[in-house]
Amino acid sequence: MNAPRTLSPDTLAAQALGWIAPQHRDLAPTIHPASTFERAADGSYPGGRLYSRDQSPAYDQAETLLAALEGGHQALLFPSGMAAATALVQALEPGARVLAPHAMYWGLRNWLQELATRRQIALDFYDNADGEALAAVLRTMPPRLLWIETPANPTWEVTDIAAACAAARAAGTLVAVDSTVPTPLLTRPLALGADFVMHSATKYLNGHSDVVAGALVCREDSPVWQRVRQNRAQGGAVLGPFEAWLLLRGMRTLPLRVRQACASAQRIAETLHGDARVAQVLYPGLPSHPGHAVAAAQMQGGFGGMLSIRVAGGEAAAMAVAGRLQVFKRATSLGSVESLVEHRASVEGPGTLCPPDLLRLSIGIEAVDDLLADLDQALDAPTRMADRRPA
Numbered sequence: 001m002n003a004p005r006t007l008s009p010d011t012l013a014a015q016a017l018g019w020i021a022p023q024h025r026d027l028a029p030t031i032h033p034a035s036t037f038e039r040a041a042d043g044s045y046p047g048g049r050l051y052s053r054d055q056s057p058a059y060d061q062a063e064t065l066l067a068a069l070e071g072g073h074q075a076l077l078f079p080s081g082m083a084a085a086t087a088l089v090q091a092l093e094p095g096a097r098v099l100a101p102h103a104m105y106w107g108l109r110n111w112l113q114e115l116a117t118r119r120q121i122a123l124d125f126y127d128n129a130d131g132e133a134l135a136a137v138l139r140t141m142p143p144r145l146l147w148i149e150t151p152a153n154p155t156w157e158v159t160d161i162a163a164a165c166a167a168a169r170a171a172g173t174l175v176a177v178d179s180t181v182p183t184p185l186l187t188r189p190l191a192l193g194a195d196f197v198m199h200s201a202t203k204y205l206n207g208h209s210d211v212v213a214g215a216l217v218c219r220e221d222s223p224v225w226q227r228v229r230q231n232r233a234q235g236g237a238v239l240g241p242f243e244a245w246l247l248l249r250g251m252r253t254l255p256l257r258v259r260q261a262c263a264s265a266q267r268i269a270e271t272l273h274g275d276a277r278v279a280q281v282l283y284p285g286l287p288s289h290p291g292h293a294v295a296a297a298q299m300q301g302g303f304g305g306m307l308s309i310r311v312a313g314g315e316a317a318a319m320a321v322a323g324r325l326q327v328f329k330r331a332t333s334l335g336s337v338e339s340l341v342e343h344r345a346s347v348e349g350p351g352t353l354c355p356p357d358l359l360r361l362s363i364g365i366e367a368v369d370d371l372l373a374d375l376d377q378a379l380d381a382p383t384r385m386a387d388r389r390p391a
């Protein structure tokens, strides 16, 4: 069934494309737990499927919906965001050069560095927000794959996707965008020229902290995409049917959740900006953010639900604030209905590029006044807490 492309993303998501299962006319999506499918007397497969490792009908609706939301040719689900990202890199030719940003999801950065140490890829880094330096590297030492994450964890630097893609196209470089944080609602990287979009579907797409999943979307078919497909089918790292069903259920409220998170994040960023207890608010929706103009041009409908604050008083004060928050839950991950706080430097450990006084906030869909009151009480005594430490 073709996605009705003229409908808005809100309608596509709310109705999960409006698919109806023929037998009982179910309005809710069906779960497909079958691992195998019956052959006809002549040995053919009238149902069009052979075996669920590579042909599970459990993925069809969520993959088609995600491809429609991203404006892509095809989407593939994976059992985690990392499985999606690593599937794409592993589909490159051995020894391929990958150019990745300094600020990016820590787990993927570590994995890329491991791969480079084993000489399976060559790896270089660029400054997320320095478009001119990036264009110069693409001209002089074109990599096979440019990896973009924008706004980027955990400092929310912004990369100009259209400019980077134009420079990459001239260099014959493929571009992949980790669009976990903006979601297809706020940014559409394929329309800006990217070849692939990656999501940790664990985050906003599912949105309820109860599924680990990932996805890749391509703009068009290609030999690299065929290898991605083949690697999933043969390598066998596949999502379970119940997780796929839960993910689709989560995606149906994606626009509502993202809109609420954006509005609350903007309000919280504006409220804390200039507060003496906070040394800096990092949020692309603030005009003072260095990436604000680019973000305003390439993001529609908001600047995302993620922001970070640098607590006045340093690391100990930041830790104390994280410990005093009550409505915000202290946990890793992001993009769920409940708001989360995390001290990223200690999670990332030695070698982190994250400032030690930084707290990452994932804004959920709670009442924003409850979140503001929680932050206010938690920020109230950080310097006193810091003073209490022995000299």
Ligand SMILES: *Cc1c(COP(=O)(O)O)cnc(C)c1O
Residues within 6 Å of the ligand: 080, 081, 082, 083, 105, 107, 108, 149, 153, 178, 180, 181, 199, 200, 201, 202, 203, 212, 213, 214, 333, 334
């Ligand atoms: C969480 C996350 C990932 C990794 O996804 P998993 O589903 O945890 O494997 C990748 N990129 C970003 C931006 C993330 O937030």
